[in-house]
Amino acid sequence: MPASPIAPDWLSFPKDVNTLNPALWASTVSRAGRGVLTVDGVSVTELAEQFGTPLYVVSENDFRERARTFRNAFDDAFRDLCGGVDIYYAGKSFLCSEVAHWVSEEGLRLDTSSGGELAVAQRAGLKGRQLALHGNNKSDAEINRALDLEVGRIVVDSLDELNRVGALAQARGTTANVMLRLTPGVHAHTHEFIATAHEDQKFGLSLAPASSGERSPAAEAVAVALDHPCIRLLGVHCHIGSQIFEPAGFELAARRLLEFLAGVRDRHGVELAELDLGGGYGIAYTEADTPRAAADIAKAMADVVRSACAEHGLRVPRISIEPGRAIVGPTTFTLYTAGTTKTVQVDADGASHPRRYVSVDGGMSDNARPVLYDADYSAALASRTSAEEPVLSRVVGKHCESGDIVVRSVYLPADTAGGDLLAVPGTGAYCWSLSSNYNYLTRPPVVAVKDGTARVIVRGETEEDLLSRDVPRQETDDRATLEAGA
Numbered sequence: 001m002p003a004s005p006i007a008p009d010w011l012s013f014p015k016d017v018n019t020l021n022p023a024l025w026a027s028t029v030s031r032a033g034r035g036v037l038t039v040d041g042v043s044v045t046e047l048a049e050q051f052g053t054p055l056y057v058v059s060e061n062d063f064r065e066r067a068r069t070f071r072n073a074f075d076d077a078f079r080d081l082c083g084g085v086d087i088y089y090a091g092k093s094f095l096c097s098e099v100a101h102w103v104s105e106e107g108l109r110l111d112t113s114s115g116g117e118l119a120v121a122q123r124a125g126l127k128g129r130q131l132a133l134h135g136n137n138k139s140d141a142e143i144n145r146a147l148d149l150e151v152g153r154i155v156v157d158s159l160d161e162l163n164r165v166g167a168l169a170q171a172r173g174t175t176a177n178v179m180l181r182l183t184p185g186v187h188a189h190t191h192e193f194i195a196t197a198h199e200d201q202k203f204g205l206s207l208a209p210a211s212s213g214e215r216s217p218a219a220e221a222v223a224v225a226l227d228h229p230c231i232r233l234l235g236v237h238c239h240i241g242s243q244i245f246e247p248a249g250f251e252l253a254a255r256r257l258l259e260f261l262a263g264v265r266d267r268h269g270v271e272l273a274e275l276d277l278g279g280g281y282g283i284a285y286t287e288a289d290t291p292r293a294a295a296d297i298a299k300a301m302a303d304v305v306r307s308a309c310a311e312h313g314l315r316v317p318r319i320s321i322e323p324g325r326a327i328v329g330p331t332t333f334t335l336y337t338a339g340t341t342k343t344v345q346v347d348a349d350g351a352s353h354p355r356r357y358v359s360v361d362g363g364m365s366d367n368a369r370p371v372l373y374d375a376d377y378s379a380a381l382a383s384r385t386s387a388e389e390p391v392l393s394r395v396v397g398k399h400c401e402s403g404d405i406v407v408r409s410v411y412l413p414a415d416t417a418g419g420d421l422l423a424v425p426g427t428g429a430y431c432w433s434l435s436s437n438y439n440y441l442t443r444p445p446v447v448a449v450k451d452g453t454a455r456v457i458v459r460g461e462t463e464e465d466l467l468s469r470d471v472p473r474q475e476t477d478d479r480a481t482l483e484a485g486a
């Protein structure tokens with residue numbers, strides 16, 4: 001059976017459609033007796049029975065393992081340069097209080113980007129140096145919350161914000177620990193919406209002056225911060241984008257920031273102590289993706305830091321990074337139940353070719369990434385294996401949009417049918433966190449599996465949850481009456 005002519009070039013025709021590609025799945029996922037997918041000893045049929053579908057299933061051991069892998073890889077690469085690396089897990093990728101506990105238990109810190117994320121961190125008991133606060137438009141309330149928690153660093157995004165942080169700290173008689181987010185002008189090769197360090201976008205302070213002879217916004221901010229009595233300027237930060245495979249962009253950004261730090265030293269006589277190189281490490285969503293191992297990237301970055309510091313005669317600053325996706329992405333799969341299926345004929349090369357549509361009980365409300373970023377995913381028949389031939393398939397959701405696609409192209413067994421469980425790997429990052437109630441669907445629960453036991457770490461929404469914010473007619477009438485009488 002040849003590959004379908006309407007399949008993308010990168011998708012190979014499977015030798016065995018039941019085989020799981022280990023690059024896409026948590027290390028704890030395998031097929032057990034009769035081919036049922038299991039995660040750390042718990043079968044998906046049990047999970048579906050107990051918790052329903054759709055369901056996000058995260059392998060706790062796999063999460064902890066990936067967190068450790070990052071920590072060890074970067075510590076090993078940088079140990080002789082700056083004693084090691086501080087790893088801030090990027091909470092925006094996926095956060096709940098249980099995950100915040102895993103992060104701190106594995107010796108990582110937590111990068112938050114809103115008051116809400118800080119609230120989750122607070123619930124898990126994180127505070128002080130364990131926390132960083134990001135955001136390009138932080139409110140005073142968010143900054144005050146960070147000051148209440150004595151966060152280790154507020155990553156300041158603009159001159160305006162720097163002044164506000166300074167004023168808020170001054171008003172409380174404290175000092176704010178600040179990193180400055182700089183845009184080193186590196187255009188990461190990733191989707192436009194997730195590339196963040198080129199000039200023409202909203203984040204950070206530019207290294208480039210607005211006109212020749214002027215100070216760059218970055219240099220201006222350093223001068224203001226060093227001068228401010230209530231700001232402790234720790235260092236500088238950049239984040240060039242997300243889902244990046246090649247170290248070249250990270251290396252260039254590091255080089256530019258170190259050059260900038262040398263300029264700060266020359267102008268102000270101060271060697272700033274810290275350099276954060278952000279997150280963005282890519283993962284495999286399909287067989288087409290070939291991310292580098294953390295150890296390779298860490299080594300490439302350490303080489304650049306070593307040589308740039310030597311070139312500028314700089315003491316090596318303490319390095320930190322902020323991976324999100326690369327830690328949590330592969331730890332999770334989304335479990336769906338298949339519903340209706342149909343086959344359409346698509347014309348290509350002067351002939352007509354079948355494409356199978358398999359509808360599942362979720363969709364763009366639990367995974368917005370295909371719609372937002374044209375992201376590709378993979379899928380596997382999870383409740384059983386099949387001896388039927390592989391058929392080019394498209395896994396689609398149940399929302400009222402034709403763009404509601406979960407997996408654009410995947411070979412699934414020809415007998416995949418309503419009632420089967422399907423699992424989509426690599427959904428740990430930016431799926432739950434970008435989820436919505438579109439079409440009044442309830443957000444699915446998140447279940448963590450570890451050593452043969454599954455437990456809910458984020459409760460699924462119920463219809464009551466959905467209706468709880470809707471104001472029923474009776475109450476609006478009462479309010480109208482009250483207002484009229486007032």
Ligand code: LLP
Nearest residue numbers: 090239242243279280281322323324325430
């Ligand atoms: N640090 C900063 C300042 C960030 O803005 C981000 C991600 C990270 C770290 C973590 O990046 P990661 O290692 O997870 O790639 N929703 C998009 C991704 C948006 C990334 C936002 N910032 C997606 O689903 O692809």
